[in-house]
Amino acid sequence: LSSLLDKMEEELECSNSPSERRYFPESLDSSNGDEEGVLTCEDLELNPFDGLPYSSRYYKLLKEREDLPVWKEKYSFMENLLQNQIVIVSGDAKCGKSSQVPQWCAEYCLSIHYQHGGVICTQVHKQTAVQLALRVADEMDVNIGHEVGYMIPFENCCTSETILRYCTDDMLQREMMSNPFLGSYGVIILDDIHERSIATDVLLGLLKDVLLARPELKLIINSSPLLISKLSSYYGNVPLIEVKNNHPVEVVHLSEAQKDSFDSILRLIFEIHHSSEKGDIVVFLACEQDIEKAYEIICQEGSNLNSDLGEMVVFPLYPQETCTLFKSIDDTEKRCQVYQRRVVLTTSSGESLIWSNTVRFVIDVGVERRKVYNPRIRANSLIMQPISQSQAEIRKQILGSSTSGKLFCLYTEEFASKDMKPLKPAEMQEANLTSMVLFMKRIDIAGLGHCDFMNRPAPESLMQALEDLDYLAALDNDGNLSEFGIIMSEFPLDPQLSKSILASCEFDCVDEMLTIAAMVTGDHFTLINIYKAYQDVTLHCTSEHCVEKWCQDYFLNYSALRMADVIRAELLEMIKRIELPYAEPAFGSEENNLNIKKALLSGYFMQIARDVDGSGNYLMLTHKQVAQLHPLSSYSITKKMPEWVLFHQFSISENNYIRITSAISPELFMQLVPQYYFTNLPPSESKDILQQVMDHLSPIPTMEQEQTMCEKCPETTEQRCTIQ
Known part of the structure; x- marks a missing residue:
């Protein structure tokens, strides 16, 4: 084994000559350590993953892969993968760990003839899962959906023969419901650990037991450097592969705090554009509303710019919505157009959606508006707070491939050291569980x-x-x-x-x-x-x-x-x-409208509000928060404000809007609400009104009366128990 790994190291240090000897995946088989495992480039005409000849594009992309910082660590990674069950890979953003490590793991699985299964790699964002699968399929010279595929919510681009799968972390979590020990996989890679999503944290915990039950299973954890100490104490003494990225980045902080960073952002964008320095700009704003505001202003002002400076194209990038990644413009496309400077406007979690190597300027406001769930009132609060030091570092790493990148921090160094926490809070500690x-x-x-x-x-x-x-x-x-x-x-x-x-x-x-x-x-x-x-x-x-x-x-x-x-x-x-019953649609009838409200109330009886003063001020039934219907709600537009509403969303913020609503009656609510939930509600005028409705609707029946009611009426208590 050591002889084989020594030969691998020699191969990885070879020059970039056309006849450079390549490492063949099957030589990873630990049962064979002789020299037959190393073949020359001329011998490698067939792709071992699909048996077809390599295309010329494969060799072109291979040269690009070898320039990635992570490539220098391939020998060390493969050695640790062979000898250990858990391996942690620490590397900055854009070092190549998300695309290369899964391919190396696929080579490992191929070498042992997939006897323990294939490879699956998790991502927090579904956009990155799809794009990584497309990129890796291209680099491996195979077809997407066959040897390499992806699984995201409501879309499965894989077959039973797929060797390497990219998926969102919640999809792998759901797969555990039917396949608890994940027997289809020989290697599991958890990527985007720094995002600290609930699904990723759940997988980190559950896989501890899965690894004990399956000693042959390998777990690879890709992480940013700042999380390594926490991961090491969590998993114990496991191998660590550190990927270095030494491109210099110029960081500029404010000398003193400013009251309005928004105007500073706009001024800085236009100053950069008026300079002679070329390159795209990425701006990290506090919230989506700031993206919309900045987009309108920059588009309006950009139309008046001197055409000699080139065109300024603005891209709003919303991490929480379905959106495309920000990628480099194709070379042929560049040659056909006048110079374009692209300005990307995004918020927290947008870091992993930036895939362009043309970014030379990053502007960071250093704060974010986070959703923090309050279990006592069952509602989210939107809180403005500093980002973490780890988030600030990842934003700096977006410039990692630029030889002269500049990061403009619109906050002071003192703010960064004193007000920013070292790590991003885990979603587990801030969300509805x-x-x-x-x-x-x-x-x-x-x-x-x-x-x-x-x-x-x-x-x-x-x-x-x-x-x-x-x-x-x-x-x-x-x-x-x-x-x-x-x-x-x-x-x-x-x-x-x-x-x-x-x-x-x-x-x-x-x-x-x-x-x-x-x-x-x-x-x-x-x-x-x-x-x-x-x-x-x-x-x-x-x-x-x-x-x-x-x-x-x-x-x-x-x-x-x-x-x-x-x-x-x-x-x-x-x-x-x-095999649940399914009736043909009957939307529009009065009976159907009532039934839809019954179905909604069966699930959302905990989210009810009442207009307490007749002017659209809705008080929550479960707590004393007051909210208004969203201005774009059909009720608001038609000025027909119902007294009682069921709602899907409510966040404590500047406007306190409730969204996605339906008018209901207190009678309907009392017919469907579980009695023990209603009993636990805090005292209020609204509860008194509902109590009166209940007393009027259902005087205490005798046993015989109750049985008769159940036979005749589907809305009585016993029949409701089947649903509730």
Whole structure:
């Protein structure tokens, strides 16, 4: 083995001559350490992954791969992979670890003839999972969807023969529900660890037990350098591969704090553009509203710029939405156009979406607006706070491949050292954990319920999640998953929405609830109307361009509607697979409208508000927060403010808007709310009104009366227990 690895090291240090000897994957087989494992370039005519001849593009891309900082560590990585179960790879952004390490792992699996399975690599963002799969398939000279593929929510571009899969971390987490010990894989790579998403942290914890149960399984963790000490203490003494990237970056801090950093950003962008220095600009702003504001101003001012300076093209990049990555312009495209300076406007988590080597300037405001969930009031608060030192470092690394990059920090060095925490907070400690707890209850069935979290969630958040699942009837009397809970866990949706879909089976409105689930971005009934209009246009239009123009004419997002189609089809397939009852759509009738509200209330009875003064000030039923309907809500536009509403979203911020709403009646609410939830509500005028409604609706019946009611009326207490 040592002889073989010595030969690998010699090969990796060879010159870039055309006849350079290449390392053949099958020589990784630990059973063969002789010289036959090393072949010359002329002998390597066939790709070992698909058996076809290599294309000329393969060798061109191989030269580019060899220039990546991570390439120098291939020998060390392969040696540690052969001899250890866990390997940590530490490297800056853009060092190549996300594209090269999975390929090396695929070579390892090929060398042992896939006896333990293939390779899977997780990403936090689905855009990066798709783009990495496309890039790696190109570099390996194979077809996307065959030897290399990707799995993201509602899209699977893999076959049973796929060797290397890229996926989002939540997709691998969901796969554990049916395949707890991940027997299809010989190597699991967790990438984007620094993002600290809930799914990644759950995988980090659960894989500890999986590795004990499967000694042949390999786990690779790709991390930024600042997280290494925490990972080392979490996993113990495991091998560490450190990738160095020594490109110099000029960092400029403010000498003193400024009140309005937004004006400073705009001035700096135009100053850079007026300078003789070329290169694209990336701007990290605090929130999405700042992206929109900056986009409008720069576009307006940019149209008045001197054409001799070149064209300034602005790209808003929203990390939380479906968006394309920011990549380099193709060389042929550059030659055909006048000089373009691209300005990318993004926010936190946008770092991993920047894939361009043409970025020479980064502007960082140093603060972000974060969503922090408050379990006591079951709502998110939008809090402005400093980014972490690790986030600031990753933004600097975007310039890693530039020989003369400049980072403009619109904050002081004192602010960076005193106000910025070393690491980004784990999402586990700031988010609603109801979906995670539902998953953990489901995985507990397979004996993997214990999870040693790297950052333990707050007990209050866990208790609130368990309480919500209990209210939704996802748990039985012993605290385990009920039959309802098992079915709810099958849906890749918020548990409340999953419950509403299950309830819609009882109320014969599954078709409409699936549409709402696929399109939760506006008022519930408006969503159904939009989708049905879109379906009609799709049926009657002769081309995709025709449908796209219709969407533009009515200010609708064409790509979002197409995605809703995909999501809806996937959910319908799940309904059929689970063999839940499905009725034909009857949208528009008074009975159907009522049934949709019943289904929604079955899942969202915890999110009710009442207009307390008749002027649109809605007080939450569960706490004393006041909110307004969003101005673009159909109720706001028509000036018909309902007294009682059910809502999907509420965030404590400057405006305190509630979004995605439906008018309900207190009578309907009291028919469907679990009694023990209603009893636990804090005292309020709204609760008194509801109590009066309940007293009027259902005087205490005798046993005989109750049995008669259950036989005649589907809305009585006993019948509701089947749904709740």
